[in-house]
Amino acid sequence: YSGKTYLPVFLSESLSDVYYRNTPRTRREVIRASRVSGIDNASISQLLGDMIQQVNIYDNYITLFQKNFVSPLAGTALFSYRYYLVDSAYIDGHWCYKMAFKPRRKQEFTFYGDIWIHDSTYAVKQFEMHIAGDANINFINDLVLFQEFELTEGQHWMLAKDKLLVDFNITQRDSARNIGFFGSKTSSYRDFVINQPREKAFYNTPTTIMVDQAAGVKDDAFWADARHEALTRREDMVYQMVDTLRSLPVFKTWVDIVQMVTTGYYVHGNMEWGPYMSTYSFNQLEGHRFRLSGRTSNHFSTKLMLEGYTAYGLSDQQIKYSGGFTYMIDKNPRRVLSGSVRYDVEQLGQSQNAFREDFLLASLFRRNPADKLSMVHQYKGYYEHEWFTGLSNTFSFTQRSLWSSGRVPFSIHCENGDCLKHTDVIRTSEISINTRFAMHEKVVMGEFERVSLGGKYPVLEINYTYGIPGLFSGDFEYHRLQLSLRHWFNIFSLGWSKYSIEAGKIWGKVPYPLLKIHPGNETYVYDETAFNLMNYYEFISDQYVSFYYTHHFVGALFNKIPVFRKLKWREVAQVKGVIGNVTKENLAFSALPAGTYTTWKPYVEAGLGIENIFRVFRVDAVWRLSYYDHTNINKFGVLVSMQFDF
Incomplete structure (x- = not known):
């Protein structure tokens, strides 16, 4: 191609029947045959279908x-x-x-x-x-x-x-x-049949792409007859070439290196060792921390994955550990059963997008010492049931024991309000039901994990949690409801935007660690889903509304400036905010640590950034726009991050 020499490493073919209904708009594909060089994976077969990278010249x-x-x-x-x-x-x-x-x-x-x-x-x-x-x-x-x-x-x-x-x-x-x-x-495409509608029940299937059970066992004679066009001589030789390449030590070494860099795990036989960036880290509570961790690979099983780790801190001289399993009942639609136990430190009020506490970069690029960690002993089990593509429920049970630390003590007011009683541990037992709805979402599936490619419509999540008093020593009864809406979309040729809106409320009297601790960030690494100039534990609520909005201009402005056009830098802007409060009952129930407040007026921060620096780096300048009177805060910060984006 284009005069360049290349080695063929992958070839796939599929033969499908595609059905389309205009009103209501529905599409269904049935893969009758699939053939993949060197890989036997039903999930890969779904990627070979008609749904990937469709182009409509009339749009x-x-x-x-x-x-x-x-x-x-x-x-x-x-x-x-x-x-x-x-x-x-x-x-x-x-x-x-x-x-x-x-x-x-x-x-x-x-x-x-x-x-x-x-x-x-x-x-x-x-x-x-x-x-x-x-x-x-x-x-x-x-x-x-x-x-x-x-x-x-x-x-x-x-x-x-x-x-x-x-x-x-x-x-x-x-x-x-x-x-x-x-x-x-x-x-x-051939053999078109137009305006011969099928019954409604035909389209009422859990997934829009179906794979016949015999799709992967078709012989050469079938393919020679079924192909719309014969393979070229070079394409016909790819199947043999790929099998040869996969057996070469040099090729296997490069595959292992690329996989280790992109996933953080080193695959060897039945095991995947990693993530390697958590092997060593340090914080104020544990001092120097060392961790050995791994999980079973797809060579071990494509239905069952076992994972775990053990860690040790030189300062606290405690052994931490985690172990769990994931069992894939079905991949399409997705049905998953999982269970885990964990005894380790945790940073409460950290976003789900943040680095793990023991991630080396999180230790290196901190603006405050990591002295607000808590010890957590947790048992968790969940079952995920996907009803059809885009709609799923997750049912979970969690039992947690949370120990206080020096910077975040647990102090609960006596019933008469005249005294404080200190407690070292808070125990909870809770059940949760999560509903996720993403209409017409496209996903790429592996054996155990999958990545969303997004869709035309927002993703809605509703999560309800009930704290059960007395069950497995649970101390508190409460109800928690969270709703979130997030989406990304292109704006003509002016770039693309992403937004997220979340609202939540907690019913019941609980100590402050069980309230909503709004996600802060005490590192110099930009976190899209956290408030980057908010400290950990700075704001709590039992009812709140938060949002963030980011727009990536993709060079819409810089492309007009010769210097920036050559550098191919891109502009990005974002704004985030949250408002909420805490009821009088919860304010009176436990004593808040020093530096913890309620968001009775909006907390807002905004920023401008440049991304695509050397194609991977992003630098953001962020301004804090409210609550200037709090101690030990930064009104302005420069944060960096890495991202791989086309």
Whole structure:
């Protein structure tokens, strides 16, 4: 491809029946056969289907790698493209005109190429286009789109062939020794059946992509007959080549290195050792901390995963540990049973997106000492049940014992309010029901984990928790309800935005560690889901509303400035806030530590940043806009982070 030498490492084929209903809009795909070089995995087969990277030339914007590219047929395309009439000819018996197009300006998300238009219906007969060579996009040298349409039943122009070729680069694009890989996908469509609707029950399935049980056992004779187009000689040799490559020690070594860097685990036989960045860390409570951890690999089982670790701190001289299992009852729809036990330190009021307490970078880049940790002994079990793609429930039971530390003592007021009684441990037993709804969400599934690719609609989560007094020494009775809504979306060609809104309320008298401790950040590493200039334990609530909004301009402004255009830096802006309060009953129930407050007025912070520095780094300048009177705070901060983004 493009005059570059390459080694084939992966080839896959699939044969599917695709069904589509316009009202209500529903799509279903049944994979009848699949063939994957060197990999036998039903989850991989689902990725081979028709759903991945669909391009509609008639859309105003074509989304590629989370970027909105202006379509040459957009309503406002004249502002982005120049057009040239260059040819006319019969194609498959249809008289068509050929138009070439190219971008009007540099470094915008546009294409160049040519398109054939049918003379009487003005429909697209075929096109081929490349992304603009100077587009502000990472890790891609070139991307080629080709589509061909055919007239069906004399009135419907249907997509007959769809080709996608991407030239990915790992080193810089202009490097003398460019290292990268090609990704290529070719889809063909035939045997169209139009306006013969199926019954409603046909579409009422848990998943939109179904894989026949016999899909992976088709022989060569079947494929030779079923393929729409015969494989080229080079493609036909890939299956043998891939098996040979996978047996070479050098190739296996590179695969192991890439996997270790990207996942944090080193795979050896039935075990995955890691995460290696938690092998050593340090904090005020434990001093120097050493950890040995691992989990079983897919070689051990693709249904059952065992994991655990043991750790030791030189200062507190205590052994910490964790162990658990995950059992995959079904992968599609997802049905998971899991259980774990953990005895270790924990930073209460830390966001789910933050580094783990024992992550080495969290120890190195701190703006305050890690002296607010608490010891936690926890038993947890949960069952996740996905009803259909996008809707799932998780039922969990958690028993926790939480010990106080020097900076965060537990002091509960006596019933008459005249005294304080100190307690070393708080015990809770609770059950939770979580509901997650993500309409038309696309996911990439592994054997145990999966990654959301997002969707057109917001993701809604509702979580209800009940604290059961007396069960397994549970001390308190309470109800907790949390609702969250989050989504990301493109804004024309001006970049993309992400937002999150969360609301919650707690009923019942509980000590402050069981209230909502709003997520702070005491490191110099930017945390998108935390308040980066808020200290740990600084704000608590038993009813609250919080939000954050971030917009990535993807160079919409910097691309107009020559220096920044060459650097390919990108702008980002964000704002976050929370407001809430604590009822008089909970304020009177326990004594708050020094430096802990309620959010009776909004806490707000905002920031501006530059991302894509050397293609991986991001720097944010963040301003705190309220509560200046609190002690030991930062009104302004500069935070850094790493991100891999196209």
